[in-house]
Amino acid sequence: xxxxxxxxxxxxxxxxxxxxxxxxxxxxxxxxxxxxxxxxxxxxxxxxxxxxxxxxxxxxxxxxxxxxxxxxxxxxxxxxxxxxxxxxxxxxxxxxxxxxxxxxxxxxxxxxxxxxxxxxxxxxxxxxxxxxxxxxxxxxxxxxxxxxxxxxxxxxxxxxxxxxxxxxxxxxxxxxxxxxxxxxxxxxxxxxxxxxxxxxxxxxxxxxxxxxxxxxxxxxxxxxxxxxxxxxxxxxxxxxxxxxxxxxxxxxxxxxxxxxxxxxxxxxxxxxxxxxxxxxxxxxxx
Numbered sequence: 277x278x279x280x281x282x283x284x285x286x287x288x289x290x291x292x293x294x295x296x297x298x299x300x301x302x303x304x305x306x307x308x309x310x311x312x313x314x315x316x317x318x319x320x321x322x323x324x325x326x327x328x329x330x331x332x333x334x335x336x337x338x339x340x341x342x343x344x345x346x347x348x349x350x351x352x353x354x355x356x357x358x359x360x361x362x363x364x365x366x367x368x369x370x371x372x373x374x375x376x377x378x379x380x381x382x383x384x385x386x387x388x389x390x391x392x393x394x395x396x397x398x399x400x401x402x403x404x405x406x407x408x409x410x411x412x413x414x415x416x417x418x419x420x421x422x423x424x425x426x427x428x429x430x431x432x433x434x435x436x437x438x439x440x441x442x443x444x445x446x447x448x449x450x451x452x453x454x455x456x457x458x459x460x461x462x463x464x465x466x467x468x469x470x471x472x473x474x475x476x477x478x479x480x481x482x483x484x485x486x487x488x489x490x491x492x493x494x495x496x497x498x499x500x501x502x503x504x505x506x507x508x509x510x511x512x513x514x515x516x517x518x519x520x521x522x523x524x525x526x527x528x529x530x531x532x533x534x535x536x537x538x539x540x541x542x543x544x545x546x547x548x549x550x551x552x553x554x555x556x557x558x559x560x561x562x
Contacts, residue, residue: 280558283551284321284352285314286483286532287328290546293539296500302328307341310543311348317547318555321352321388321528326374329355329381338384345385352528354481355382356391357427362401362409375413383420388528389480390417391427391455394434401433407446414449423451425480430464431495437470444478453480457532458516459487459503463495468512468519476524483530484554486511500534505553513557529554 288296290310291303302325303310314322322345324332332341345353355378360371378390392413395401410424417424428440440454456471456479486509491498506513531554538546 280555281526282320282352282528283318283554284323284354284528284530285317285319285547285550286354286530287323287325287356289531289533289538289550290314290322290543291325291328291539292543295539296325296534300327301325302331305543307332307336307344311344311350313543313547315348315350316544317551319531319547319551320349321354321530322350323354323356323530324381324385325356326358326378326381329385330377333381333384341385353385353387354389354391354530355387355422358390358392358413360395361392361413362406363395363399375416379416379420379422382417382422387422389423389425391425393427393429394432396429396432399433403439403442403446406434407443410443410452411447411449414447414452418449418451423453423480424449425453425455427455427457427460428464428466429460435464437466437474441474441478454478455481455483456520457483457485458506458511458513459483459485459499459532461516462487462489462511463491463499468515471516472519472522474523476526479520479523479525479527481528481530482520482525483532484513484516484557485531485533486513501536503533503535504537505533505550506531507553507557517557 292305358378360367382390414424426440444452484506485503486506487503489510492502531550
C-alpha cells in the first residue's frame with residue numbers, strides 16, 4: 277500500500293504466550309513460523325529480545341537465522357532491551373553480560389538498533405555519568421554496525437524528551453538516538469507539541485500501539501496486559517504521526533502490542549491484524 281513506511285513487528289507483538297517478566301522470555305514459537313507470519317502480513321522487520329535471539333543463535337546459528345529472515349523479506353532486525361548500562365555494582369555486572377550478548381547478536385544478524393532503557397529503581401544518577409556511558413555504549417555498538425536507541429519510559433529516570441535529548445546530544449554519537457513509543461508518550465503526559473518541536477536528528481525509532489486514555493491498572497500492568505492495535509483505542513494516533521512528521525523524521529516504525537489478547541493469538545492472526553490496523557493509519561491519513 278502506497279504511503280506506508282516499512283514496519284517492524286516488535287518482539288512481544290509476535291512472541292506468543294510469553295511475557296516480559298516470565299522466567300524464560302524466549303518465544304515458544306519457531307523462528308520460521310514467526311518470520312513467515314510477519315512477512316506474509318506485510319512487515320519488513322522483526323524484533324527479538326535477548327533470551328530469544330541467544331537461543332536462536334545457539335540452536336540454529338547465525339546463517340540459518342539470517343536465511344529465514346531474508347526469505348521472508350524481513351530486512352530490518354532489532355534487539356531489546358538493555359537495562360542498567362550506566363549503573364554500578366552487581367546490577368552493572370549483569371548488565372555487562374547482557375550487553376555483550378546483545379552486541380554480538382546485533383553483529384550476527386545485522387540489527388539496526390538495540391533498545392535500551394533507564395533506571396526504574398528510583399535512584400538518582402548524575403547526567404554526565406549517563407552521557408559518558410551512553411557515548412561508550414554507542415561506540416561499542418558502532419563497532420558491530422548497529423545503533424543504540426533509548427526508549428523513554430515514564431517511571432524511569434530517562435522519562436521525558438528534555439532528559440533524553442540531553443543524553444543523546446551530550447554524547448554526540450551519530451548512531452545514538454531516542455525511541456518514542458506513543459504508549460509512553462501518552463501515559464507520560466508528553467504533549468504532542470513538544471514532540472513536534474524535537475529535531476528529527478535525535479530520533480532513532482518510533483513505536484505505535486493504542487489503548488484507553490484512562491489506565492486500566494497500575495502503570496506496569498497496564499503496559500504489559502492491555503495494549504491494542506494502533507487506531508483501535510483512544511490514543512491520538514494520527515495526531516501523534518503528524519507530530520512525528522513535523523520533526524522531519526523519515527525512518528521506520530515499530531508496532532509493539534503487549535497484551536493478553538495478543539499472547540493468546542496465533543502468530544498469523546497477530547501479525548495480520550496488527551499490520552492491517554497500523555497500515556490503515558498511514559493509508560487513510562489524518
